Amino acid sequence: MIWTIARKEFLTSLLTYRFAVGLILCLVAATVGTLSVVQDYQNRQQAYQEEVDKYEKSLEERTFLAKMVANIQVFRPPIPLAVFSLGSDRWQGNVVKLSHHRVPVQANWLGSANPYLAVFRSIDVTTVVQVILGLLALLFACDAVSGQKEEGTLKMMLANRLPRDQFLLGTAIGDLGVLGAALATSFLAALLIVQATLGASTSLDAVAIFTIFLISLLYLTAIYAIGLLLSTASHRAATALVFALFFWTTAIAIYPNGVAYLIDNLFPMRLLEKQARDQVSEFNAEFHRQTDELTTQVLERPYWGSQFGSHGTYGGGVSGYYWGNFRTAVEAEEIRRRLQERGQAVPDYLREKTPEEIQTILPPLQKFFGRMERLRIEYADRIWTSAWRPVVEHMQRASAWQRTLAVLSPAGAYAEATAIVAGTDRGAYWHFLEATHRYRRELIAHLEEENLFEARAWFNDQKEKGDLTGFPRFFPPREGLWKKLGRARYSLTALLLFNLVGFLGAYWRFRRYDVR
Amino acid sequence: MLFYFLRRELLDHLLSLRFVLAMLLSIGLMTLNGVTFSGGKFQERINRYIANQQRADELLSERAEDLAMLGVRGPGSLYKKPSQLVFCASGRDDFLPARIMANSQSSQSGSWGQITLWAPWILHYDQLSEPPLSGIVSDFIDIDWVFIIGFIFSLMAVLFTFDGICGERQTGTLQLVLSGAVPRSAVLGGKFLSVLLILFVPLAIGTLVDLLIAGLFGPISFTLEILGKIAAIFVAALLYLAFFVGLGLAVSSCCARSSSSLVVLVLVWGVLVILIPNTTPGMLAPLETPTFDWQTREKKIEDLREKYAIHELVNTNPDGRPPVELVAALSAFTEEWRRFDESFQDREFERNWQQVEQSRRLNRVTPYGLFQDVLESLADTGSARHHRFVQAARAYRTTFRRFIQAEDARDPDSYHLPGLLEGLSRREVPPEAVPRFSEDLSAQATILSTLSGLLLLALFALIAFMAAHLAFLRARIA
Numbered sequence: 003m004i005w006t007i008a009r010k011e012f013l014t015s016l017l018t019y020r021f022a023v024g025l026i027l028c029l030v031a032a033t034v035g036t037l038s039v040v041q042d043y044q045n046r047q048q049a050y051q052e053e054v055d056k057y058e059k060s061l062e063e064r065t066f067l068a069k070m071v072a073n074i075q076v077f078r079p080p081i082p083l084a085v086f087s088l089g090s091d092r093w094q095g096n097v098v099k100l101s102h103h104r105v106p107v108q109a110n111w112l113g114s115a116n117p118y119l120a121v122f123r124s125i126d127v128t129t130v131v132q133v134i135l136g137l138l139a140l141l142f143a144c145d146a147v148s149g150q151k152e153e154g155t156l157k158m159m160l161a162n163r164l165p166r167d168q169f170l171l172g173t174a175i176g177d178l179g180v181l182g183a184a185l186a187t188s189f190l191a192a193l194l195i196v197q198a199t200l201g202a203s204t205s206l207d208a209v210a211i212f213t214i215f216l217i218s219l220l221y222l223t224a225i226y227a228i229g230l231l232l233s234t235a236s237h238r239a240a241t242a243l244v245f246a247l248f249f250w251t252t253a254i255a256i257y258p259n260g261v262a263y264l265i266d267n268l269f270p271m272r273l274l275e276k277q278a279r280d281q282v283s284e285f286n287a288e289f290h291r292q293t294d295e296l297t298t299q300v301l302e303r304p305y306w307g308s309q310f311g312s313h314g315t316y317g318g319g320v321s322g323y324y325w326g327n328f329r330t331a332v333e334a335e336e337i338r339r340r341l342q343e344r345g346q347a348v349p350d351y352l353r354e355k356t357p358e359e360i361q362t363i364l365p366p367l368q369k370f371f372g373r374m375e376r377l378r379i380e381y382a383d384r385i386w387t388s389a390w391r392p393v394v395e396h397m398q399r400a401s402a403w404q405r406t407l408a409v410l411s412p413a414g415a416y417a418e419a420t421a422i423v424a425g426t427d428r429g430a431y432w433h434f435l436e437a438t439h440r441y442r443r444e445l446i447a448h449l450e451e452e453n454l455f456e457a458r459a460w461f462n463d464q465k466e467k468g469d470l471t472g473f474p475r476f477f478p479p480r481e482g483l484w485k486k487l488g489r490a491r492y493s494l495t496a497l498l499l500f501n502l503v504g505f506l507g508a509y510w511r512f513r514r515y516d517v518r
Numbered sequence: 519m520l521f522y523f524l525r526r527e528l529l530d531h532l533l534s535l536r537f538v539l540a541m542l543l544s545i546g547l548m549t550l551n552g553v554t555f556s557g558g559k560f561q562e563r564i565n566r567y568i569a570n571q572q573r574a575d576e577l578l579s580e581r582a583e584d585l586a587m588l589g590v591r592g593p594g595s596l597y598k599k600p601s602q603l604v605f606c607a608s609g610r611d612d613f614l615p616a617r618i619m620a621n622s623q624s625s626q627s628g629s630w631g632q633i634t635l636w637a638p639w640i641l642h643y644d645q646l647s648e649p650p651l652s653g654i655v656s657d658f659i660d661i662d663w664v665f666i667i668g669f670i671f672s673l674m675a676v677l678f679t680f681d682g683i684c685g686e687r688q689t690g691t692l693q694l695v696l697s698g699a700v701p702r703s704a705v706l707g708g709k710f711l712s713v714l715l716i717l718f719v720p721l722a723i724g725t726l727v728d729l730l731i732a733g734l735f736g737p738i739s740f741t742l743e744i745l746g747k748i749a750a751i752f753v754a755a756l757l758y759l760a761f762f763v764g765l766g767l768a769v770s771s772c773c774a775r776s777s778s779s780l781v782v783l784v785l786v787w788g789v790l791v792i793l794i795p796n797t798t799p800g801m802l803a804p805l806e807t808p809t810f811d812w813q814t815r816e817k818k819i820e821d822l823r824e825k826y827a828i829h830e831l832v833n834t835n836p837d838g839r840p841p842v843e844l845v846a847a848l849s850a851f852t853e854e855w856r857r858f859d860e861s862f863q864d865r866e867f868e869r870n871w872q873q874v875e876q877s878r879r880l881n882r883v884t885p886y887g888l889f890q891d892v893l894e895s896l897a898d899t900g901s902a903r904h905h906r907f908v909q910a911a912r913a914y915r916t917t918f919r920r921f922i923q924a925e926d927a928r929d930p931d932s933y934h935l936p937g938l939l940e941g942l943s944r945r946e947v948p949p950e951a952v953p954r955f956s957e958d959l960s961a962q963a964t965i966l967s968t969l970s971g972l973l974l975l976a977l978f979a980l981i982a983f984m985a986a987h988l989a990f991l992r993a994r995i996a
Contacts, residue, residue: 024785118871118874122798240680240777263659270562
């Protein structure tokens with residue numbers, strides 16, 4: 003009997019004009035939305051590729067090792083699945099600059115095609131499901147009980163020997179079948195566009211897409227169940243619809259945005275950021291004092307002009323080198339040549355040195371660098387621990403609060419779960435940053451192991467040049483589907499609970515529902 | 519007659535559950551808006567602006583000690599003043615640059631011999647190089663007045679009107695009412711005005727709560743200017759809501775059943791408020807290919823150096839003051855460099871901005887997009903404001919250059935050759951005489967610039983009311 007009811011409901015809903023209009027709306031939204039998200043992805047992918055090429059080209063110009071190590075960059079490629087669930091991928095940077103003296107704090111943006119377009123929003127497939135199909139699910143659910151009562155079909159059907167639970171279940175299966183068809187069509191439209199525009203150049207994870215599809219179905223059943231509960235709570239379809247619309251407004255439009263808006267405004271970052279920057283300046287000053295002491299202790303005479311080291315501060319580390327001085331201290335063919343070309347006098351500290359002189363200059367310099375670079379590492383770590391880590395932890399706390407609160411609404415739970423599966427959530431970004439920290443440790447271990455701080459190539463490229471070929475390589479962390487689902491467990495449980503509460507509530511109300 | 523129907527409908531709505539829910543939503547959302555506005559982020563933005571402005575003033579006063587330095591290195595950074603009405607329309611200001619650099623980029627200067635050449639100062643349109651730290655949370659819609667009125671209240675308008683005609687037809691009231699000598703326009707007018715009034719009540723109360731919280735705890739001072747802009751925002755809100763009231767009554771007149779009327783209305787509302795405004799970026803024309811890229815720009819500047827044989831010129835090392843011929847040659851070089859770089863930067867900005875304007879124009883096709891645009895314009899936020907900011911910066915550029923020229927003309931010792939220190943007067947100018955950057959954010963200017971938007975909103979409302987009138991005249995009453 004359930005299947006007869008389901009079939010009847012499926013056909014009735016399928017033939018309604020509201021389904022036709024809803025489906026067209028979904029298709030248009032999914033098509034246009036996907037087109038704009040794909041365009042955005044292509045722009046970011048192109049910018050990413052250009053940036054990687056530029057970096058790789060820069061590696062070919064080999065110079066002294068310290069400069070090469072100081073400019074190491076690692077990349078977070080744009081995520082193709084963002085075309086299905088944008089999450090916060092668009093707002094997270096893709097380039098991280100790191101070195102032994104710089105602990106990464108956040109990833110920087112790639113130069114995008116048009117930076118001002120960030121003011122506009124684009125909608126991905128999951129937003130279409132969340133908003134438009136969510137609304138359609140509510141419209142169907144409201145009609146299922148109170149609508150049929152208004153039309154008089156409900157009392158005729160239940161006049162026969164039809165158990166109420168079977169009626170409810172059959173109706174739900176029929177309506178969900180129609181919604182599933184609309185969902186599948188929207189996904190198919192999006193997939194076709196992605197295939198047509200990105201083609202074979204991008205490999206999309208089919209299992210992840212299917213999982214997103216299943217989570218979408220779970221979300222729609224939850225919304226449908228809540229709609230059914232509202233339908234069984236009222237006797238007129240219009241009243242049920244009004245309630246459903248209020249629910250839709252608060253649970254889908256207001257609540258998730260309100261939570262994010264509140265967190266964004268109540269966790270102001272700029273002040274903390276400024277405090278951290280002030281702290282970094284203090285650490286830098288201290289570091290410079292220490293290096294000055296070290297200079298007088300280790301080096302007999304300064305090999306440079308008036309200044310040592312620029313006092314600028316990096317995001318997460320101590321300031322850089324005044325490179326020229328160390329090169330010139332040993333050999334400075336290039337600079338001598340340029341000065342001579344311009345007809346300017348060559349100062350004494352730049353004059354050509356004999357091999358014997360070089361032999362006396364090198365050992366103290368090597369000793370100096372060995373100690374100074376370790377001091378740099380120590381200060382970079384201190385800057386991270388005392389200045390930047392609290393800021394990052396504050397951000398993570400804010401982000402965790404948003405996730406926890408958003409899960410209390412079906413739309414929030416759905417958005418979170420799909421973003422996790424697509425790999426576009428904040429959690430994936432934090433994992434990436436952690437991986438860059440691990441990579442920095444590997445890098446330092448390698449530099450120590452090979453004793454590279456004391457190598458001549460570290461600070462001078464006239465006779466020897468730096469080479470990063472034997473260095474550890476960075477691989478962006480990959481997360482398996484199970485792990486992702488594990489992280490999405492709260493959101494998925496919330497969705498299941500919404501389903502359970504909705505259907506049980508609807509059943510409980512319908513048992514005593516006056517069908518006349 | 520109209521007032522009789524107005525009173526009847528008002529009483530009817532006042533006692534409905536919808537009104538209670540609308541009131542609760544309005545007060546809740548407006549309170550959330552007020553609390554978050556006072557929550558600290560905006561105060562932080564203001565503090566940052568004040569500190570930056572102070573630094574910029576100090577820099578200007580410092581440079582004013584030497585007119586040539588002021589003329590060559592430029593006025594410094596120009597900052598966009600945060601709008602106090604950001605809670606009305608956030609305009610996603612976090613994603614737009616808050617300053618324009620009007621400074622010589624010293625990194626491009628070179629020093630040879632006695633003469634230091636600074637790169638000419640032009641307007642550098644800042645871009646955000648790293649995500650705003652608000653990126654802690656995923657992309658979301660700000661709960662500002664654009665959302666509360668544009669999204670929630672328009673849905674309320676739909677909920678108050680969907681059964682206005684067909685509901686009464688279903689219950690038979692309409693037949694009874696129209697059996698007397700009652701003009702249909704009075705019935706419709708009563709319904710139209712009553713819904714508009716009934717929406718006005720929660721809106722006004724919510725707004726008052728919001729303004730009270732913002733005034734007590736937030737960084738806002740209610741000057742006449744601000745109040746004028748808020749009044750204009752209210753007018754825009756009523757015109758916008760009038761469109762949805764008219765639309766609701768039109769659809770309600772055409773449908774036989776309340777539930778079908780609601781479904782149709784919700785779907786139409788979805789297209790106008792959600793679908794079109796969020797998908798316009800996807801309909802944008804592709805970005806024009808740049809006439810120049812940054813590498814070509816560098817090369818062009820290098821070519822200019824060669825063309826003017828700058829290396830030789832600056833290495834002549836004259837004793838005492840450089841001769842006028844040398845300064846004139848260097849000035850010609852920096853001026854050409856400035857003209858080229860200025861047009862390059864301006865073009866680069868325009869190229870990107872064209873897409874934003876295109877998207878804005880596309881958005882204005884729907885009442886929601888138009889309403890958002892009008893509100894952002896009135897609240898001095900968003901892309902409309904940013905464009906005004908850029909225009910103000912360009913006007914300031916001209917004023918500042920004229921000032922330098924006029925002051926320089928007064929010094930008989932100067933060579934009157936712009937572009938390098940040696941070509942201009944080295945006199946001190948009183949810092950207060952130097953023109954300061956400011957934007958005209960007066961209520962009058964803002965409202966005038968949004969007049970066309972307000973008129974378009976009125977036109978939308980009028981069309982919707984006429985559609986309702988026409989539909990109701992032709993509607994069956996039984």
